[in-house]
Amino acid sequence: MSSLFAEVPPEPASDVPVRRVTINVNGEARTAVIEPRLLLAHLLRQGFGLTGTHTGCDTTNCGVCTVLFDGTPIKSCTMLAVQADGHNILTVEGLAGASELHPVQEAFKDEHGLQCGFCTPGMMLTAKAFLETNPDPTEDEVRWALSGNLCRCTGYQNIVKSVLAAAEKLRGQAGN
Amino acid sequence: MYPSRFRYEAPRSVEEAIALLHQGGGEAKVLAGGQSLVPMLKLRFASPEMLVDINNLPGLDYLRVDADGTIRIGALCRHADLEKSTLLAAHQPTMAAAAPLVADPIVRNRGTLVGSLCHADPQGDWASVMIALGGHIVAQGPKGRRKIAVADLMKGPFQTVLAYDELAIEAVVPAPKGVAGGGYLKLERRVGDFATVGVAIAIETSAGSVIRAGIGLTGVGGSTINAVDAAGALLGGPLTADTIARASELAAQAAQPRSDHRGSATYKRHIVSTFVTRILTSVPDSKGKAA
Ligand SMILES: Cc1cc2nc3c(=O)[nH]c(=O)nc-3n(C[C@H](O)[C@H](O)[C@H](O)COP(=O)(O)OP(=O)(O)OC[C@H]3O[C@@H](n4cnc5c(N)ncnc54)[C@H](O)[C@@H]3O)c2cc1C
Ligand code: FES
Ligand code: FES
Numbered sequence: 195m196s197s198l199f200a201e202v203p204p205e206p207a208s209d210v211p212v213r214r215v216t217i218n219v220n221g222e223a224r225t226a227v228i229e230p231r232l233l234l235a236h237l238l239r240q241g242f243g244l245t246g247t248h249t250g251c252d253t254t255n256c257g258v259c260t261v262l263f264d265g266t267p268i269k270s271c272t273m274l275a276v277q278a279d280g281h282n283i284l285t286v287e288g289l290a291g292a293s294e295l296h297p298v299q300e301a302f303k304d305e306h307g308l309q310c311g312f313c314t315p316g317m318m319l320t321a322k323a324f325l326e327t328n329p330d331p332t333e334d335e336v337r338w339a340l341s342g343n344l345c346r347c348t349g350y351q352n353i354v355k356s357v358l359a360a361a362e363k364l365r366g367q368a369g370n
Numbered sequence: 371m372y373p374s375r376f377r378y379e380a381p382r383s384v385e386e387a388i389a390l391l392h393q394g395g396g397e398a399k400v401l402a403g404g405q406s407l408v409p410m411l412k413l414r415f416a417s418p419e420m421l422v423d424i425n426n427l428p429g430l431d432y433l434r435v436d437a438d439g440t441i442r443i444g445a446l447c448r449h450a451d452l453e454k455s456t457l458l459a460a461h462q463p464t465m466a467a468a469a470p471l472v473a474d475p476i477v478r479n480r481g482t483l484v485g486s487l488c489h490a491d492p493q494g495d496w497a498s499v500m501i502a503l504g505g506h507i508v509a510q511g512p513k514g515r516r517k518i519a520v521a522d523l524m525k526g527p528f529q530t531v532l533a534y535d536e537l538a539i540e541a542v543v544p545a546p547k548g549v550a551g552g553g554y555l556k557l558e559r560r561v562g563d564f565a566t567v568g569v570a571i572a573i574e575t576s577a578g579s580v581i582r583a584g585i586g587l588t589g590v591g592g593s594t595i596n597a598v599d600a601a602g603a604l605l606g607g608p609l610t611a612d613t614i615a616r617a618s619e620l621a622a623q624a625a626q627p628r629s630d631h632r633g634s635a636t637y638k639r640h641i642v643s644t645f646v647t648r649i650l651t652s653v654p655d656s657k658g659k660a661a
Contacts, residue, residue: 274423
């Protein structure tokens with residue numbers, strides 16, 4: 195990754211047109227002066243040190259780089275960092291509260307929804323956004339919602355179980 | 371993978387966007403959902419000097435139906451907005467069937483229908499749908515607006531007749547004169563894959579008779595195919611087993627598939643005819659008649 199970073203560092207050379215952006219990342223305003231061609235995934239990882247957002251395919255296929263852009267899942271390898279100027283980004287680092295895991299994280303832990311964990315940040319963020327629009331989904335709906343996130347380990351079974359369990363936890367919380 | 375260097379502009383009005391495109395003199399590119407353009411920039415298949423990001427243009431994210439039934443899709447209306455639309459589910463079966471089949475759910479959150487038409491990928495799903503529906507786009511340039519039929523928009527693979535300083539503002543589906551029917555079927559190897567074969571059909575019926583028909587084919591030629599003869603075979607009477615069989619045969623003839631990793635030409639042609647039959651036999655009025 196260091197070679198990519200060397201090619202387009204968050205601190206560009208002085209002769210390159212740059213932009214100053216302020217992005218709200220996990221509830222905190224972060225400012226950076228960047229080249230427009232810097233991708234959001236790389237600003238998050240190398241610029242802000244938030245390495246929970248992974249990059250896998252780098253070709254918009256796998257979904258491991260998924261973050262929430264104003265609440266909506268997007269592939270951060272396919273958005274320019276400048277496009278996030280003035281917007282809210284939620285990464286996996288922003289899911290847990292100060293003392294406890296987010297119910298989606300708890301469910302992935304309880305239901306063994308991960309093996310190597312590479313796809314997990316993207317899966318959980320997609321699941322979080324999905325459960326906000328569909329709090330009581332069927333198994334088919336969960337599979338459909340996650341169909342843009344690839345996992346090479348689990349065979350998806352436990353991921354689907356985790357999301358269904360998370361839905362139940364979240365409904366329980368909402369009911370309290 | 372990194373794009374080469376470019377100047378980035380994020381205009382706040384359509385006029386400003388067009389002025390920037392004009393200033394770019396053919397070296398500027400519009401950035402809409404970015405779901406085709408950003409991957410191309412990263413692979414350096416495209417290296418524009420300037421990107422004109424239209425995501426901050428106000429009031430272009432609409433999907434609306436005029437009083438007469440005309441459907442308008444603004445340049446920033448995303449695939450996901452179309453997928454979730456109850457309006458399309460109720461009134462426009464061809465679009466409603468296609469929306470969930472474009473790319474994957476995360477790509478659909480960003481990608482736009484208008485951007486897909488402007489991208490002119492022979493494997494793009496929306497071009498076939500819009501051709502079947504007889505749709506057009508409204509393009510605006512420094513000299514004003516013009517309408518371009520989607521059937522005339524594509525010059526070839528990834529090429530359109532849009533001038534370098536024209537921005538596509540919206541896509542328009544004309545108001546139906548009869549009851550709208552039809553659908554979209556797509557054969558894909560997995561979710562998010564482009565079509566091995568896609569078939570879009572839009573018909574309008576009045577008093578049991580087909581008064582308008584359009585058939586568009588995805589992924590079986592160098593451009594999206596407008597299967598005019600196949601559609602013509604449906605006109606002037608009710609849908610029957612005979613007219614459906616004739617349309618299926620003519621659509622398969624209109625396809626110009628190539629054998630590749632997705633399947634042989636013969637197989638793809640067979641799928642075209644199967645899909646035409648399947649869509650037409652599922653139009654409510656035709657049930658049973660085509661058995
Ligand atoms: C993994 C993956 C799978 C996909 N699968 C499919 C699929 O199955 N079927 C399918 O149809 N598509 C698929 N796509 C493409 C996707 O639908 C894109 O969203 C679409 O092709 C382009 O729309 P966009 O808004 O993202 O446009 P962009 O990528 O922003 O732009 C595409 C091109 O159109 C031009 N353009 C965009 N908007 C305008 C405008 N308003 N005026 C003038 N020019 C404009 C741009 O300059 C550029 O040349 C897939 C993409 C990915 C990454
Ligand atoms: S790294 Fe972004 S989709 Fe694979
Ligand atoms: S847990 Fe390894 S890729 Fe999903």
